[in-house]
Amino acid sequence: MITLPLVWLVSALTTIAAFALAQDTRMPVQARLFLCVFLLTLASIGLLLGLRLSFDAPWAARLQPLVAVMVAPSAYLGFSALTQDLGTQWRKSLPLNVVPVAFAQLAILVNLPISADIFVLAINSIYLVLIARLLRCQADDFVHVAPHALRIVRSAIKATLVLLGMMVATDLSIVAASLFAGDAYILTFLTGVSGVFTVFVFVVALVGAPMLLQVKKGDATKVERPTDNDSATQAALDALMNNTHLYADSNLTLSRVARRLSVPVRDVSNAINRTTGENFSRYINGFRIRHAQRALRDTELSITEVMFEAGFVSKSSFNTEFRRVTGQTPSQFRAATATN
Structure with a gap:
């Protein structure tokens, strides 16, 4: 009963954040597109999780992993678009990120004798590393980010890493429970814990997101005094x-x-x-x-x-x-x- 309103609240908040982000024309279209997809996939997972736990909707349980495998890749593509020349090279890298997601979704759809959470775990683990590598980029590598907004972007990347880390830990628990416990109650409990973790990180992330989205152009003048x-x-x-x-x-x-x-x-x-x-x-x-x-x-x-x-x-x-x-x-x- 507690998980449902919290998860649906997060769905509403992330949808609002996605709408606000889409209006920020100072960011490249590619970055806005994939970061909006990231936020909307999170909102969808919250909605499906509420339907799954409170209304026992079997179709929501089947759809949730299909959406979940899109979370980390869309976040990576959105943040990496802030560090790249968005021309031919970026377009060539796009299929390299789309193909693994499509493969995982196909594998889930054909009902292989493998838990869908394993595919979600694999995708999240890979992109957890890729997103972490973005923190190694220097200030001038973020070619589409003004210096005064760089701290906020780095904070958003770190918040995303925490979120993905919690998702990976929870997916590991779910996979372990399915292998060794086989108790549907435990799986439901762990899924609920996943929702609580997600709520916690979303709230933290959404505190910083409006700061990034609502940076006024006049703030660009707030720089360190030159020598x-x-x-x-x-x-x-x-x-x-x-x-x-x-x-x-x-x-x-x-x-x-x-x-x-x-x-x-x-x-x-x-x-x-x-x-x-x-x-x-x-x-x-x-x-x-x-x-x-x-x-x-x-x-x-x-x-x-x-x-x-x-x-x-x-x-x-x-x-x-x-x-x-x-x-x-x-x-x-x-x-x-x-x-x-």
């Missing part, structure tokens, strides 16, 4: 970009820029963060977008030609960054400037 060395490094960096158009090189890296300036990599990164409130990728993309704006306004090059000339190699990344900086798509910007 004199930071200002000097930033001035030299600005001059390098303006004089050489180095930003047009699609393979440009922070280490290459640091070598050109004869300044340690960390000093360049800190200078950008403290003086602009951006990370290296967003700083460089700012130059690229300004270059693209000039080209769209002053030339008749196609949008694809402008994209390559500015230093982008992915149309999705170009469109995402252009909208982030200008509030318009490239085609909307060209149309607006043509009428003025």
Whole structure:
């Protein structure tokens, strides 16, 4: 009786969080899509768990593992989209993550003589490791996250890891009970415990999620005060970009820029963060977008030609960054400037 309202409350909260996340256009579409799927799969599991325990719905018991195997992969794809160039390379990695989920769901559907929880356990264990590896990424690796929001993103990843860890532990208990106890009451009890664990982690995670979703643009100015060395490094960096158009090189890296300036990599990164409130990728993309704006306004090059000339190699990344900086798509910007 206690589990039902708690789990359904979580379903409502995660659905609201998914809706709020979908409205945040500052995040790439890919990240929003898969993180929304992550939240909605959690909401679905809560709903199915309530139906299973309180109404003894057999179809809910069969459907729950099919949804559960999607939780960890969708979380991984959503968070990893914040660290990647969302072009051809990202699209190629997508099938590598979809195929294991589809295989597990097919295996569950054909009713193999194996507990469905084993497939859920295997998927969650694999992606628990993959998501944990994202914490090794440096600040500039999160190319779609502003420095002031990075702490919140890392906290969200850690909360997800705790959630998946609890799910793995509970799945292990369920599998062990099915092998050694064979008592339906124990399985029901453990499933209820899974719901309580899930509620606990969801509530903790949802405290931080609105912080990420509702970050005001003005908060980007709340950065550490730059030192004199930071200002000097930033001035030299600005001059390098303006004089050489180095930003047009699609393979440009922070280490290459640091070598050109004869300044340690960390000093360049800190200078950008403290003086602009951006990370290296967003700083460089700012130059690229300004270059693209000039080209769209002053030339008749196609949008694809402008994209390559500015230093982008992915149309999705170009469109995402252009909208982030200008509030318009490239085609909307060209149309607006043509009428003025």
